[in-house]
Amino acid sequence: MVVKFYGTRGSVPVCDANFQKFGGNTTCISLYNKETDNMFIIDAGTGIRNLGHDMMANPNRQKIIGIGFTHFHWDHIQGFPFFLPAYRKDTIVNINSVGDTSEKELKSILQGQMQSEYFPIPMTKMGSRFKFTNLGTEYMNVNGIRVKMIKQNHPGTSYGVRIELNGNSLVICTDVEHVNEISKDFIDFCKDADLLVHDAQYTDEELELHSGWGHSSYNQALEVAERSNAKMLVMTHHDPDHDDDFLRKQEKVCQERFKFCELAREGSKYDLDDF
């Protein structure tokens, strides 16, 4: 499976020149299953716009597309109206929620951000067929891939996801705030991940000033990687006020503590077969 970051920024997209190395688009991660030639998408932040363009450029493009949402804050849904494949009549878009969000709520959240006060084209006029599904939280089998979720502490709730395929494991935990300490349940969920993708929006000092905002610090992400025995840690959901210089310096400091870690860069890819 190949994991590609189409959006690494948290909270709001940024377009300033000195933010382009790590990227200005908000959360969107594609998971490409090489065996089935099938792509699954996690979150529809503004990064999904470029992903849609990449999909449309493929002459054998995928006509049945799955999107899963960790939660529905703006930075995880606002790219959806700009996702070109959803405007094609020959395409089916399966939209998945997890945990407590019902299928009816899921539909209303996504249609809501496209009602005429906010956007010119209603979701029902986009063109493709939409299917809405709630995946629950327990281990499930999706096309031979084992998937599990964990409920995270985040305003309005978010979910982390663990994906296992061919003995490889990927854990994505963005938009998570660890209150007081990192729980054993959370560490168990991340246990022995080949690739751990974790929220790291703040420095320790910034975290103190943003208690209740729903995010983690670099040091917390490193602690999760260490305690859960992750092979590789990629930190994401970069604060919109952290420019490339700042993030590069943070990355160096983090690598002194945990060698196999990087800060996510827009466009970067990780092949789980390499782990």
Ligand SMILES: [Zn+2]
């Ligand atoms: Zn977010």
Ligand SMILES: [Zn+2]
């Ligand atoms: Zn959020």
